[in-house]
Amino acid sequence: MPIDKFVTLESTYYPLPIENVDTDQIIPARFLKATTKEGFGDNLFADWRYNSDGTPKADFVLNKPEYTGSVLVAGKNFGSGSSREHAAWAVHGFGFKVVVSSFFADIFKNNSLNNGVLPVVISEGFLADLFAAGADNKVVVNLEEQTITNTANGKTESFEINSYKKNCLLNGFDDIDYLISVKDEIETYENGRA
Template sequence: MQPLSKVEGRAIPFGAKNIDTDIIIPSKWLKTITREGLGEGAFESIRQDPDNVFDAPENKGAPILIAGDNFGCGSSREHAAWALGDLGIRAVIAPSYSDIFSGNAVKNGILPVVLPQEAVDRLMEVASSGDDIHIDLEAQTVTTKFQDRFTFEIDPFRKHCLLGGLDEVSLTLESSDAISTYEDARTANKAWLMEGTGA
């Protein structure tokens, strides 16, 4: 997972509320075990409208998505985070998220920023006008060139994981010395546990 400290650039002014994971990535796309190519199916039903914000030329490659309240509700499919990542999204700004989606986003290197509706409305205006938005995870701020400055809260552990690019495997490997020390001591002190294991 790539470390994330800052996300800067265009934001897709989506803003819709109660967008569930079936809208983010329809169930027919869940047959894959790879993350690649899921961006093509992201928001498929919405993208059937030729004037949708996701396929607008000015939003191509935008790293930020601005969404409405209760984003990522519905089923717990991790493919929703995979699809956003494959679409190029590194951060989502919304008033609230489903807990499961929020956790899946962080585990896949996507920052879920929670801001009040008034701040989200203001950022929708900025994004709609084509101006960049800047997110600083270290400082926990969202800013614009118009002197807008919004602060957000994030769980310290999630922040640590995003800043370090740490997924669950990486977190386990951070403790590899302690694990080895424990296993060596257990083998030395309780050799009978290892009998018949071939170790």
């Protein structure tokens, strides 16, 4: 399945200033019974977002009407815990194209990239400034240049991404297509170790 091509993004964002947000919070296990990738966005952060009767919790950021956009800004160590890709599907399904934090868990980072969601690692200071700004503030994420800008104060930081993954995101390429294209080399490897 080809992923969406990533283009430069200017967007308001949802701030979630909580550290160590684990994948059980992003998508609780009871929602993992599906056999397709659709519909997970509705249950993103389900236990923080809804009361037990299913009504929205007014004080949770995703339910506050003043917050909009396709960027999630979260506290450090976002996505720790389970390897469930359902977490990335939920983030993507809600409409996020970028997640910004000062630190990400490894598996979540890989899963996000495989779904065309860009994890952007920034400094603690840059993160604190984003949390401090108002709901109308925007970030500009330029993947080609590997930069993120806080429009409130004009500060820009560079972020890391390996050139292979960057190329995949910019062009909507998919790892599985790549692996299938090198199957001959995989078979040669297998024959070499037998």
